Structure formats: C-alpha cells, structure tokens
Amino acid sequence: MSKSPGSLEQREVGQMAVWSLSTAKPGNGVEQLRDDNIDTYWQSDGPQPHLINIQFHKKMRIHEIVIYTDFKLDESYTPSKISIRIGSTFHDLQEIHVEELNEPSGWVTILPPRPEGEGGVENVLRTHFIQVAILANHQNGRDTHIRQIKICESLCPTEHTRITPTLTRASHRRAARLGRHAPPEPRPAHVSAGV
Numbered sequence: 001m002s003k004s005p006g007s008l009e010q011r012e013v014g015q016m017a018v019w020s021l022s023t024a025k026p027g028n029g030v031e032q033l034r035d036d037n038i039d040t041y042w043q044s045d046g047p048q049p050h051l052i053n054i055q056f057h058k059k060m061r062i063h064e065i066v067i068y069t070d071f072k073l074d075e076s077y078t079p080s081k082i083s084i085r086i087g088s089t090f091h092d093l094q095e096i097h098v099e100e101l102n103e104p105s106g107w108v109t110i111l112p113p114r115p116e117g118e119g120g121v122e123n124v125l126r127t128h129f130i131q132v133a134i135l136a137n138h139q140n141g142r143d144t145h146i147r148q149i150k151i152c153e154s155l156c157p158t159e160h161t162r163i164t165p166t167l168t169r170a171s172h173r174r175a176a177r178l179g180r181h182a183p184p185e186p187r188p189a190h191v192s193a194g195v
Helices: 071-077 169-177
Strands: 017-021 050-062 064-070 079-087 094-100 105-110 125-137 148-152 161-163
Touching (some): 064 071, 064 079
Antiparallel strands (some): 064 105
16 A cells, blocks of 8 residues: 555645645535545636645755556546746746656655755745646647646655656756756657657
8 A cells, every 4th residue: 555645754734735726526626636535526616727836834855746547547638748937926836847747646756856955955936926737638638637736845655656857948048047057958759750
C-alpha cells in the first residue's frame, strides 16, 4: 500500500492557504480536491485554462506540488499539460515551469526548476501565491479532473511517481530573466526517417 502525501518526513502546508478555482461543477470543488479521498475530484466547468489558485498569508518555502490523477478512470478529463505560476498576488504571476504528462495514474510529483545554492544545497521555492494551470487534457478533453493536490514544504515520499521537469527553451529564458540558474539547454533531437 503506497503512502499518501503528508506522511514520512514531508510537511503538507496546503491547509495554511486560501484555495480558489477558476470554475467547478457543483459538488466537485475545492472540498473534493483537498479531502484526502482519491475517489473524489475537482471537475472544472468552462473553457481552458483551468486554474487552481493557492494563496498563503506569508511567504512559504515550497519544495513540491503533488497531484493525484487517474487516466484509467478519467480518460479525456486527465490533464496532459500543466503550468506552474508563482507571485505575490494574482496580478504578478510568472510562469516558472510547464510539465507535459502522458496518461498519468497515481501520485505525480511536479518539481518546479530550482537551482542549487551555495555548497550544493538545493533551494526551495519561496512564494506567497501559486497557480496551477491546466492548459490541456488528454484526447483534447475540455474539462479536467484532479483527484487530490498537496503542497509540500519538504520532500514528498519517494514511492510516488516522480516526474522530472523538462526545461524548455522558454523555461531557460524565464530562469535567466528572473536571475535564476538553469541547467544547460537541451540539444535538439535528431529525427531520422525510420523513427
């Protein structure tokens, strides 16, 4: 049996935030997104992007954002492209990471790009406001299902399906603009005719 976020050495700090959604079907809102029950879910009700807004009263040290999805049950409602945005308020948000998912089922840990600090110590994200934006769904679905979301102050348990961020050229430009270091840009892949 896999352990849920909130166990082991991690500290889930979502309860310290004010949560809001861009849209929600009646009976499928914030309460279902945060009820620790993977049988319930938030279901959006409107055009994309679908937004989850998480606002803290003070600047928080965020290490991971963990979501639970189930492609086998939700199919076209399952997110395929997620953007993480941070700022002080809703009005100054900056996109720091875009993650593409391929038929995810279970806990998925999304790690925003964070440079190493002095002495090789990993920095954490420090922010007042996080916005998780669902930009696209599998099979061109319109509305989305997310079954759970957790905001972790320290590392989440390793038995979760971990998705390592893939930095795009735009991510590198954003990191440079924000004064952050980013890993070397990926080289373009060469595609041969037989692939």
